[in-house]
Amino acid sequence: MVRVPLGTTGFSPSPVAWITPVMRVWSAMRGQRKNLLRPRTCVPQHREVEMRSPLRWSRAALAWSAGILLCCASLVGAQGTGTVRGTVTDAVTRRPVDGVQVYVAGTDLGTLTNSLGQYQLNVPAGTLELRVRRVGYGSTSKRVTVAAAEVATTDFQVSTAAIGLDAVVVTGTGAETERRKVANTVATIDVGNLVNAPVQNVSEQLAAREPGVSVLPSGGLAGEGARIRIRGAASLSQPAEPIVYVDGVRVDRTGGWGDYVGTGGGGNPSRLDDINPEAIERIEVLKGAAAATLYGTEASAGVIQVFTKSGARGAPRFDFTSEVGFSNFPNDRYKQNYGFARYANLADCVARLPDTTSTQSLCRAQGVKFADYLSQFYGTTIQPYQVFSRPFITSLFETGINSNYSASVSGGTAAVTYFVNGRLQKENGPWGASQLGPAQDIDQKAQGSASLVVVPTDNVKIHVNMEYVDAHHETPSNNNNIFGTISVAIFGHPEQATCYAGSLPTGTGNCTLDGNPSSPIGPGNPDGTAAFGTVREDMQERLRQDAKHFTGSIQTTYQPLPSLSLSATLGVDAVNQVSSDFAPFGYNVDNFIGFDPQGYKFLDDRTRREITAEFKGTWSRLFGPTLNSRLVAGGQGFIAKLEDAAGSGELFPGPGLEVIGAGSIQTAYERFLETVNAGVFAEEQLGYKDYAFLTVGGRYDRNSAFGKTSAGVFYPKAGLSVVPSALSGWGNSALTSSISTLRLRTAIGQSGLQPGAFDKLTTYSPLAADVGPGLAPNNLGNPDLKPEISTEWEAGTEIGVLHDRAAVDFTYWNRVTRDALYPRQFPVSGGFRNVQLSNIGRIDSHGLEINLTGLPVNRSSFSLKLFANAAYLHEIVTSLGGAPPLKVGGSYPRYRNFVKEGYAPGALFGAKLVQPCSQRPAGATYACLQPGQYPYDLNKDGNFDTDADLLAYFAVPHSLNSVLPILVDENGNGDFLDHYFGKSTPDWAGAFGLKATLFRNFEVNSVFEYKTGNYTITNLTDAFRNSNASIGRNTLRAATVESTILNPASTAQQRVDAAKEWLTLRALSPYDGLNQNENGKFLRWRELSLTWNVPGTWADRRFGLRHLSVNVAVRNLMLWTGYTGIDPELNEYGRGGAGSDLGGIDNNFGDGIDAFGLALPRRVTFSVRFGF
Structure with missing residues (x-):
């Protein structure tokens, strides 16, 4: 039972319904403002209600926070207010600039310009400094005098800039901070700049944007999630994925199908892609431990924080997007299936084989290899030993269709602003062959997002965010899976094609009931499968997943003094995910497959909840005219609970049964775990004359996964940022006159990763036996288990020249992970045969990150922006504490990625x-x-x-x-098999491209992405096809x-x-690793788009619209590579492909394995965006 404020038990997710009782409370309190000097207390009334649903719990908690802060707000008086409004335009092109931050200096008051560059802001009466800034533009400010209840108009012109030190970042700093003051790397991706890009999820928004941030697609199936790495791998055994926040709330970052259902590796959805891309304002990325210290345990792999859109004051503004497109696999990347006939006919076979009594039977068994039969089957003349081919693989492809419809409304008053968006995304990918079976390649999402900002007084702000997605995903069985549809097609031998009893060859390479190509398909093996099952039988298997994902948060900010700001964030992330793998009774339609021909069903029900709570205060002070201070201190805690219940039913008694309870053989599985992490943090930043900034801070953490004898852990940080170009007189000398902006920075810090929830415990597994139930040793346990700690330092510079029309951002970083958690085998004489995690490893890494930006042309009729980035990565496993190397894939001999001392993690070894x-x-x-x-x-x-x-x-x-x-x-x-063949991660990776504006209203965007340098891929597909x-x-x-x-x-x-x-x-065995490794370097034309922004006056006059744009875009347009396999970006282990918890040797280092996957498709989209 939980006590909640009266009237909140019927809390509605609707912003309007929610704000009504809150405003009533506020109205009631306004009547008592004349009694502010009389001491009093605020005690809300309560009643007890049952709180079973996590959503109901979160709603009550959010309302409780709102009530408390509103109650406190009644103690603070308000002053007279006025309004300032205006338009922000580009100084050269005179075009309106949207997404510009317009704010009052020294306060939390601010807003964003709309698509017409317009803004409107409620401000305190008096004289104030109004500032504007946006990524890609230089900042500027004006002093404005606003009278109470009056409206002042102030317009701004902003100039494009290749460098922006005035941009504000939040992630890793504890509070909003100008970039010039932050000593470590914080990358900002302005999603507003991607509105015309061919991206449909968060993973694609991140790809090719920032050096050191690698987005690794594993295949080309619809809705397939990508893995994300920031500066390589900071751990040997724990998740190498960054933690992810949405509006301050930690969210589920996993992927896959749960513990009991799998596809073979590919087609895995990502929970990260549940985030509505149309609701995102910007994404901030912390690239390493030096930047992520304040996030403590779990943050050494980096941090991604997504900030969603908020409304702006004004009348309701409606925006719509309608997008349709199509996709195709690149057929030229797939080798056809080749074969040859051994004999001309039966008589030829008998004549050439030894004369025995069994010769006739032996030859008849090889009948499908006779040239005369194959000539009839394919309708063409085939001679013995003549090599011929068939397109078994590409015949399964079709043109995929995708669509995306989005609608949003935003607006508000001085007291309340809102933003609501709904999005419906559907993709039926280019995997086809629906005539063979029900297996499909589908991804669908219905997404809704809402943001509500309430400003009851000048010093109180309440920000509520909610996001919900209902996702449906289907994929065929794939990748290195003997029952994978694509695998079986790749294995096909055209000389072994045949029709079975009850069907006849069509003369075109197919089997139908009567030999007529237009008749229904009949039993047979037209793809010449030699083992496991036919393509048609594997197409009867259906892999489906339905997921419901809710993220909600409330952030309240109270500023009792101009120098003091207090904020509290409470949020919940809840995921319900149900996955199933079903093959019906009698799915062996060709009587070939031998695995459970009477059907089966595997079901996995995964539920995950995570609660985030944070409270912090920011105190800013001036110590004279030259020195300023900002202190941030607070606490943060997380409670994560995972439940996974699964079961299976095999061998149904008859057709029409689809539940696991109908199976003759049934199994059950269940696991649940709960982890708690809590920490306190503080950061002090001293600024001197607005050009030198010293930062020191740290975080102290405790985690329920730490061993019994392991105390909490403290993660310190320090950094220095100096901006010499901010000094008076800069630019007067010949040395500095050509450099318009110069910043030098360096930072050092620590972060960590904790072990799994049960790794510290001694555990036993249930054991069923004829004499009764029992227990068997499982996990040895380690009471001394502690988090592994990454210490990272970085140094860099940002240089702007030609009045900031060209810029370079350079960073060198170095990281050492000590006490790395690594699986270790203890003597089995103690009864425990499983490996036990121990703090015995070490990884050393370093790298370079380079960002180049230039604006060579910026005229009203034509502008051109160029960019290029590159990241260098070097990693080495320096110690395993005496433990032996471990191999990806365990005992499976084909994968040759190892974790071995003296080599990069995931290095390749073989014959x-x-x-x-x-x-x-x-x-x-x-x-x-x-x-x-x-x-x-x-x-x-x-x-x-x-x-x-x-x-x-x-x-x-x-x-x-x-x-x-x-x-x-x-x-x-x-x-x-221990000869070194290279590593599965490239030395260099990056991107380059351009943005051009022509004739004022046409915009071209292009992005190329590349990887090169000691980059080796395991071409397991061709290893099998060449040798087996x-x-x-x-x-x-x-x-x-x-x-x-x-x-x-x-x-x-x-x-x-x-x-x-x-x-x-x-x-292949006994030659594992031989002839299966290739250079994987490539250059891919990742994005190309052409947009016509219809002139505003014409759109308004003809259609009554605020804005209108038409766009055509292509993703994965071209590929240049010497790699001979299917695709150099394919990987056997998709996101969560080796377990949905993302950790482990396989997930971390199973890279560069091309094993019967599907190439990234070329996707073309046509879209229209408009608003009124």
């Missing part, structure tokens, strides 16, 4: 063939090849084969399975090699040449 002696280092003694030798010993004479040996051996055909190359063991330790005897050897090169070696008509020399080619194709 290597014996190399020429000319490549062997001096002093080495391992085996090598002399001129004329090859890494074969096919005649088994104990020596490397020569050309003569190979010609003798290949005088007759041989099975490719017997052509086995010889591996080398360079370090002589008996491990043939049953589900591979179906690329052009592999099929040609095998056909040549088997063909009786081939010469010995032709077979020898094919055997030499085979050395570049052989892969």
Whole structure:
């Protein structure tokens, strides 16, 4: 039972319904203002109500905070007010500038300009300083005198600038602070600049915007979430993803399908993309521990804070967006499926095989490989050993359709402003083949956002934010999954295609009930699948997820004194996510698949709640004319609870059953965990003459996951920012006259990551046995477990030249993670066989970040802005505390990413063939090849084969399975799979592009993104296709090699040449890592858009609109790369693909693994935006 203020039990999410009782309270209190000098208390009445729903709990808590602060506000008097309004325009083009912050210096009073550049602000009567600023423009100010109950008009003109030190940031500073005063890196992404970009979620808004912020898409399925890394990985085992806040409330940043349902790795949705992109004003990013100290434990991987839009005073303003588009996979990135017929017909097979009693049966079993049958099946003449191909993969693709409709309204009065947005987004991706089964590629979201700002007095502000999304997601089974639809199509052999009893070949490579291409599909294996199941059978499986996500917060700010501001934030983030994997009874429609042909269903119900509470105070003072101080202190706490209940039912007794309770074999699963983190923080900033700023601060944290003997942890920070160009007389000398802005900065700080909720505890698992239930040892436990700590320092400079029309921002950073949590095996004689996390590791990292911006042309008829950024990253695992290396994927041998001392985390190791002696280092003694030798010993004479040996051996055909190359063991330790092949993260990554305005009203935006430098990708797709005897050897090169070696008509020399080619194709066990690594560097034309901003007067005269724009945009337009696989950005582990909690070796370092995924599609959109 929770006590709440009277009248709040029926709290409505509607801003209008909510504000009514609050304003009644305020009105009642206004009548008592004449008695302010008489001491009194405010005690709200209460009644008890049952609070089961987290949403109901949060509503009560929000209303309680509002009541308390309104009650306190009644003790403060108000002064007379007036109004100032005007228009902000570009100083050169004279076009209105929207999204400009207009505020009263030294107060919290402010607003934003609308699309016409107009603003209106209620201010105290008197003379005040009005300032304006916006990212990409220089700031300016004017002194204005406003009389009580009067309106003053003040217009501004702003000039574009490549550098903006007056921009305000909040994240990491504890309070609003001008960028010039912040010693560490805080990146700001102004979402208003992306309104014309081809982006449809938060992940795409972040991509290619800031150096050091890597957005890693894992595939091209609809709604597939991206992983996010900031300055690499700060942990070996804990989540490498940054924590995410929305309006001060920590939100669910995970992805995937829960604990019990999976796709094979791809198609995983991201909870981060639940955030409504149409409601975002800006995104701030803290790039490391030096910046994230005030966020304490969990922040060493970085912090992302999303700030949503608020309303502005004035009449209601309505804005609409209508967008439609289409998408396609790049067919040219997919190799066709190749094969060849072994025999002309049955008689040819019998004649060529040894004469035994079983010859006829053996040949009939190989009937699908006969050239005469294949000629009939495909409707074309096919000769024995003639390599031919079929587009099995691309035949499953179609044109995807996407749409996005958004509507918003904003406005308000001096006391209340509001912003409400609704968005409906639908995408049916380019995965097709609906004629084969119900598996789909769909992502749908219905999103709603609301912001309400109440200003009951001049020194009290209440800000309420709410966001809700109802998401539906479907995807086919995919990636490295033997039952994945795309995997099975990739494995297909065209020479093994056949129709089964009950259907006939159409002559076009398909099977129908009567052989007519327009008739219903009949049973068969037209894609030549050699194992697991047919494409049509896998298309019967449906993977679906429905999620409901609510985020709500209330922030109250009270300024009892001009120098003192108090604020409190209370919020909740709640997610209900239900995922299912269902295959109906009899889904083995081709009688091929053997896994649960009577059907199955797996269900996962995941619920996550997180409550955020924060209280802080900001005290600002002037110590004379040269020194100023700002002290921020407060406390912050989080309570996170995760519940995951799941079950399965297999082998349904008949058709039509879709619940797990109908399965003959049933399982159940459940887990829940709760973590609590609380901390106090403080930061002092001293400023000298508005050009030198010293910051010191820290945070003390306690977390429920810390071990019993582990006390709390203190994270300190310090920084210095100096702006020499702010000194009087700057620019008068020849040395400084060409530099319009110069800032130098350096910062150092710490942050951490805590272990999992149960890692410190000794736990046991239930054990079922014939003699009764029991317990088995599970987790050993560690009472000394503590957070790992990252210490980071950075130094940088920002330089503006040519009156800030060109700028460079340069940062060097260095990070050391000590006491890194790493899984360690203790002696199993103690009964605990599982690994235990211990604070034994260390990672050293450093990097560079460079941002270049230029405005070479800025005229009324034509303007051009150029940008380029680059980030360099170097990481090394310096210690594992004596523990052995760990491999991504556990015992699965194909993934070769390792965490190993002396190498970058995720470094690649594998098998290597014996190399020429000319490549062997001096002093080495391992085996090598002399001129004329090859890494074969096919005649088994104990020596490397020569050309003569190979010609003798290949005088007759041989099975490719017997052509086995010889591996080398360079370090002589008996491990043939430990040779270093590179790392799965690039040295350099970045982007460049432009924004051009032509003829005043046309705008072109373009962004290119690149990765390069020691960037190695595991092309596991082609490793299988080139080498595997049953589900591979179906690329052009592999099929040609095998056909040549088997063909009786081939010469010995032709077979020898094919055997030499085979050395570049052989892969997989026992050659894991061989011939599967490639250089992954690429350049991608990420975004291109063309927008016509219809002239305001014309839009108003013809349509009565405030603004109107028409846009066409393309995403993933072009790709330039030498990588021969499907896509250099594919990855087997999508967001949450190795567990929805994001941590662990697989999620952190399973990078650069191309394993049967779907390439990023090219997406074209057409949109119209208008408002009135």
